[in-house]
Amino acid sequence: MKKNNIIGTSLLLGFITAILAVSIFFVNSITSPIIAYSEATQLKFYYQEIFPNSEYEVIYNSDKDKEKSPNILSVATASNNGEIVGYLYLTYTTGYSSDVVSLIGINKADAKVVKVIVTKQTETPGLGSLSTQPKFLDQFLDKLTNEELKVKDNITAITGATITSDAVVNSVNVSLDDFNNNYLN
Amino acid sequence: MKISDIFKNGIYKKNSIFIMLLGLCPTLAVTISLFNGIGMGISVLAILTMSNILISLLRKIIPAAIRIPAYIGIIAALVTIIEMLIHAYIPSLYVSLGIYLPLIVVNCIILERAESFASKNNVLHSAFDGMAVGLGFSFALILISFFRELLGTGTVLGFQVLPASTNMLVMILPPGAFLTLGILLGVINHYLNKKKEELENE
Secondary structure (H helix, E strand, O other), X not given: OOHHHHXXXXXXXXXXXXXXXXXHHHHHHHHHHHHHHHHHHHHHHHHHHHOOOOEEEEEEEOOOOOOOOOOEEEEEEEEEOOEEEEEEEEEEEEOOOOEXXXXXXXXXXXXXXXXXXXXXXXXXXXXXXXXXXXXXXXXXXXXEOOOOOOEXXXXXXXXXXXXXXXXXHHHHHHHHHHHHHHOOO | OOHHHHHHHHHHHOOOXXXXXXXXXXXXXXXXXXXXHHHHHHHHHHHHHHHHHHHHHOOOXXXXXXXXXXXXXXXXXXXXXXXXXXXXXXXXXXXXXXXHOHHHHHOHHHHHHHHHHHOOOOHHHHHHHHHHHHHHHHHHHHHHHHHHXXXXXXXXXXXXXXXXXXXXXXXXXHHHHHHHHHHHHHHHHHHHHHHHHHHHHO
């Protein structure tokens, strides 16, 4: 291949990739606000399910803040008439075949778990996916935050999905720990 | 070349999965539910058609020496765009396809069609070829995921059809993918061989 030929083809390849990059930038500028908006509304919907009719404020976000455990994605407060009633922990742990993201609501006054919701998972259908069902999640209700939760001890695992069960239990434990250290009065 | 031949080749004569055995990795991995199978099939269909059109349009501009990086670049850009669109408009599909959506970039069917068809044929034929091969791929995914979902969880698209007692969990686990694909390949090849023998005997 001749020298100017090499330069020519390199420039052409650079030109093609530049056009591709610009088109990706263009699509991204359209879709990224939609993605952010739908994720925010989805989370707000889950907040409502745990602490209905409250005002929510995100006080910790792992995108900016790093001091908490890396499993904690965000922490939000729920308040009624300006008074904080509870904390909402969005956490993730690695399950069997995916990251299991769960939202844990803790009541401030009596330091008890209000509700646990698994918001995102792609575990094995029929096994790990049962972690989203009330049968498993209702076991966490009213657990005290100073209780160490453990599969087999005080939580019954999902049959055939011990790893997923462990993942959710770990998420809850991380949240309870952080609550005890920072927000318990 | 006749358009009907392009469709015949893409959909069954040279079906990318059942005959050519190309692109098996996503086939085995995502077919745990019919919803996934349809979603993956349509995504590949869209990307394949668009990449065939673009590569066919650019076939006289792109010199032979840089054709592979240029094709991969075009395919990667298309996949990224489709991924962002699915994330924005069908988040549930985005979550369930997971890593296999960006991995369409390295799906060998798409590069194979670019290299062996789109770079040598006009835009119209290339577009039809992309659609035909994509349809063949979707058809195979739908067939595999239908059987796996039905036998594994007793549902079709999430609706319970078989009682829970008949569920064979292995069908939605990785071994079930190999079993289903193997049995389907066996049945299809048996049928094709029979047809061939009949033709030879005449």
